Amino acid sequence: MTKTALTPGISMRSYRKGSQMDYSEIIDIFESHDKFLILTHKSPDGDTLGSGFGLCYFLRDMGKLANVVNSDGFPNRYDFMYVDYAPQDFEPEYIIAVDIADPTLMGSSLIEYQAPDVVDLCIDHHVSNKHFAKKSHVEGNTAAAAEILYKIFKQSGRKLSDIIAKCLYTGMATDTGCFKYENTTPETHLAAAELMAYDIDFANVNRKMFDVKSKGRIKIEQIVTGSMEYHINDKCAIISITTELMESCGVDQAEFDGLASIPLSAEGVVLGITIKQRHENVFKVSVRTTDEMDASAFCNYFGGGGHIRAAGCEIKGTLEEVRAKLLERAKQVLLA
Amino acid sequence: MTKTALTPGISMRSYRKGSQMDYSEIIDIFESHDKFLILTHKSPDGDTLGSGFGLCYFLRDMGKLANVVNSDGFPNRYDFMYVDYAPQDFEPEYIIAVDIADPTLMGSSLIEYQAPDVVDLCIDHHVSNKHFAKKSHVEGNTAAAAEILYKIFKQSGRKLSDIIAKCLYTGMATDTGCFKYENTTPETHLAAAELMAYDIDFANVNRKMFDVKSKGRIKIEQIVTGSMEYHINDKCAIISITTELMESCGVDQAEFDGLASIPLSAEGVVLGITIKQRHENVFKVSVRTTDEMDASAFCNYFGGGGHIRAAGCEIKGTLEEVRAKLLERAKQVLLA
Numbered sequence: 001m002t003k004t005a006l007t008p009g010i011s012m013r014s015y016r017k018g019s020q021m022d023y024s025e026i027i028d029i030f031e032s033h034d035k036f037l038i039l040t041h042k043s044p045d046g047d048t049l050g051s052g053f054g055l056c057y058f059l060r061d062m063g064k065l066a067n068v069v070n071s072d073g074f075p076n077r078y079d080f081m082y083v084d085y086a087p088q089d090f091e092p093e094y095i096i097a098v099d100i101a102d103p104t105l106m107g108s109s110l111i112e113y114q115a116p117d118v119v120d121l122c123i124d125h126h127v128s129n130k131h132f133a134k135k136s137h138v139e140g141n142t143a144a145a146a147e148i149l150y151k152i153f154k155q156s157g158r159k160l161s162d163i164i165a166k167c168l169y170t171g172m173a174t175d176t177g178c179f180k181y182e183n184t185t186p187e188t189h190l191a192a193a194e195l196m197a198y199d200i201d202f203a204n205v206n207r208k209m210f211d212v213k214s215k216g217r218i219k220i221e222q223i224v225t226g227s228m229e230y231h232i233n234d235k236c237a238i239i240s241i242t243t244e245l246m247e248s249c250g251v252d253q254a255e256f257d258g259l260a261s262i263p264l265s266a267e268g269v270v271l272g273i274t275i276k277q278r279h280e281n282v283f284k285v286s287v288r289t290t291d292e293m294d295a296s297a298f299c300n301y302f303g304g305g306g307h308i309r310a311a312g313c314e315i316k317g318t319l320e321e322v323r324a325k326l327l328e329r330a331k332q333v334l335l336a
Numbered sequence: 337m338t339k340t341a342l343t344p345g346i347s348m349r350s351y352r353k354g355s356q357m358d359y360s361e362i363i364d365i366f367e368s369h370d371k372f373l374i375l376t377h378k379s380p381d382g383d384t385l386g387s388g389f390g391l392c393y394f395l396r397d398m399g400k401l402a403n404v405v406n407s408d409g410f411p412n413r414y415d416f417m418y419v420d421y422a423p424q425d426f427e428p429e430y431i432i433a434v435d436i437a438d439p440t441l442m443g444s445s446l447i448e449y450q451a452p453d454v455v456d457l458c459i460d461h462h463v464s465n466k467h468f469a470k471k472s473h474v475e476g477n478t479a480a481a482a483e484i485l486y487k488i489f490k491q492s493g494r495k496l497s498d499i500i501a502k503c504l505y506t507g508m509a510t511d512t513g514c515f516k517y518e519n520t521t522p523e524t525h526l527a528a529a530e531l532m533a534y535d536i537d538f539a540n541v542n543r544k545m546f547d548v549k550s551k552g553r554i555k556i557e558q559i560v561t562g563s564m565e566y567h568i569n570d571k572c573a574i575i576s577i578t579t580e581l582m583e584s585c586g587v588d589q590a591e592f593d594g595l596a597s598i599p600l601s602a603e604g605v606v607l608g609i610t611i612k613q614r615h616e617n618v619f620k621v622s623v624r625t626t627d628e629m630d631a632s633a634f635c636n637y638f639g640g641g642g643h644i645r646a647a648g649c650e651i652k653g654t655l656e657e658v659r660a661k662l663l664e665r666a667k668q669v670l671l672a
Contacts, residue, residue, distance in 0.1 A: 177514075177542075178513075178514050178515055178516045179514060179515045179525075179528070180514045180539070180542040180543075180546060180547075181539055181542070182539035184532075184538070184539075185532070186529035186530070186532045186533065187529075189515075189525040189526065189528045189529035189532070190525065190526065190529050192515070192525045193522035193523075193525035193526050193529070194522070196520075196521070196522045196525070197522065202520070203516070203517055203518035203520075204627070206513075206516040206517070207516075207626075210516060211597070211600075211601055212601060212602070212603050213601055213602065213603060214602075214603045215566065215570070215602055215603065215604075218561060218564070218601070218602055221561070222558055222561045222562050225554060225557070225558045226558050226562070228554070230551065234551070261547070264547075265547055265548060265549055265554070266548070266549065266550075266551055266554055267548050267549060267550045267551065268551075290543075291540070
């Protein structure tokens with residue numbers, strides 16, 4: 001793969017894994033086809049949408065026909081990317097998946113594309129990519145799929161429109177927590193610096209992505225945080241979300257996603273646990289840890305798994321039983 | 337002033353104001369003196385401390401004697417910058433203020449340095465800088481004082497130690513909300529990219545700076561958010577913090593700083609108001625607005641002032657009276 005060194009002298013990490021193509025080969029594909037369908041993943045986030053729409057506008061600027069599709073629709077939250085987007089009417093000739101590591105992530109409405117070798121090209125940054133497409137370009141150490149696309153677009157030498165730059169910036173910013181997380185690389189910052197040369201209103205994008213919450217979400221966080229318990233010399237914090245609580249808030253179920261980072265936000269906590277009721281006597285447990293603890297190992301003990309800092313498992317019992325099991329294991333690990 | 341273009345082709349904004357020196361002149365000052373005292377501002381933040389300690393370590397690496405002082409001490413929150421710092425014993429020969437726009441910001445313990453021309457050099461990025469030092473280098477459009485120092489250090493050609501890079505990164509990250517706010521420039525991103533070449537553990541720095549809160553702070557935010565009221569078609573949100581509430585929480589007063597961003601975090605809110613009791617029947621009002629409203633003009637009406645997105649005023653009366661006055665004015669402005 002071509003390592004596009006944006007600035008000389010800055011060492012790039014080597015890529016962990018991936019079947020990588022030359023950017024010029026990808027640009028040739030864009031040039032040699034006319035009708036593109038771009039697939040984004042279900043429960044769409046800023047990176048899959050920023051990549052999808054960025055690519056769509058890039059191809060349209062090349063004079064191609066291109067559409068973006070998604071199993072779950074396009075959320076209002078990201079509407080600045082597609083407020084002026086209109087689907088075009090054509091029979092797709094070439095299918096590209098962006099930011100999709102596994103065909104099941106396409107979701108139920110895109111099931112027809114999930115069989116092997118239906119998708120022509122997959123552009124992704126997940127090391128876990130299943131290589132389900134005819135061709136895959138996977139950069140496991142690049143922060144966002146949008147960052148890969150930026151490098152490809154840059155190599156093409158074509159001028160980018162402001163909306164393309166804005167889509168790509170949004171993908172990079174959202175996947176890195178605004179350049180906050182470990183996956184941010186010098187290349188990510190360099191790409192952001194270059195994209196800021198366009199009219200992208202990045203401060204408003206960031207405000208919308210990181211600072212603004214719905215009234216329902218504010219209410220939920222307020223209630224859930226109020227129930228946070230500290231254990232084991234305040235090294236472990238637990239929040240619990242019961243079906244009853246979710247129903248009493250009267251807000252959309254989706255608003256209850258992504259609460260798992262709350263317990264770990266308390267100073268001194270190294271093990272943050274979120275217990276969320278699935279059914280009567282069945283609880284989904286999300287575990288987050290600092291670098292002092294292995295979340296994956298903790299969840300393995302309960303038959304679950306995941307990553308070293310973020311993992312999950314399912315535990316049966318009443319809320320009190322589940323909490324007691326988790327605390328018992330936490331004591332064994334933290335007081336060892 | 338020397339515009340150190342870190343990467344060619346990226347347009348830099350022109351500086352708004354400031355008496356600017358050549359970086360080489362500043363480096364000459366470092367070289368031609370031996371005993372430096374570095375002043376940082378009261379209620380120290382990541383930028384004044386990152387700049388102060390970054391400069392201190394840089395001067396020590398040049399073989400100079402250098403100390404950092406502060407009116408309010410060095411908070412634990414930033415201890416990774418100075419965990420190994422030890423003051424040196426010497427009589428200062430040259431005094432440098434960093435990130436200090438106004439001598440009163442030095443605080444009461446540094447009153448001896450507040451008279452005009454006591455400080456030899458001030459390096460700052462606030463357009464409002466009072467030019468109180470014998471020499472001032474002010475870049476009003478640079479995101480952080482630490483970013484200015486990085487450019488100076490870079491021009492010196494000296495190798496930076498990891499701790500210097502970590503201090504400077506922290507200053508830049510904290511003053512930009514991790515590259516989120518409007519003050520971030522392409523140069524900020526480029527400097528961050530270059531500083532990541534050092535061993536700075538930036539993800540842990542960012543976690544500590546942006547994601548971790550004290551238990552007391554979590555409790556306060558939880559209580560305050562619970563009392564948030566929405567008015568005028570949810571365009572205005574108000575939180576109120578009474579003396580009684582502050583006392584009942586049993587946490588340090590400093591934990592009540594910086595709550596003013598909470599009301600504006602609610603979707604659709606364009607006018608966020610925080611009412612905080614000072615004395616009986618005296619309330620400090622902090623106003624935050626989106627780009628749809630002028631916070632400064634709103635506060636001017638009540639005899640206060642500030643910036644276009646963040647301003648403040650003081651209003652006398654009971655909490656109910658203060659709230660009513662604010663809402664009446666808000667209706668006039670928002671429903672006009």
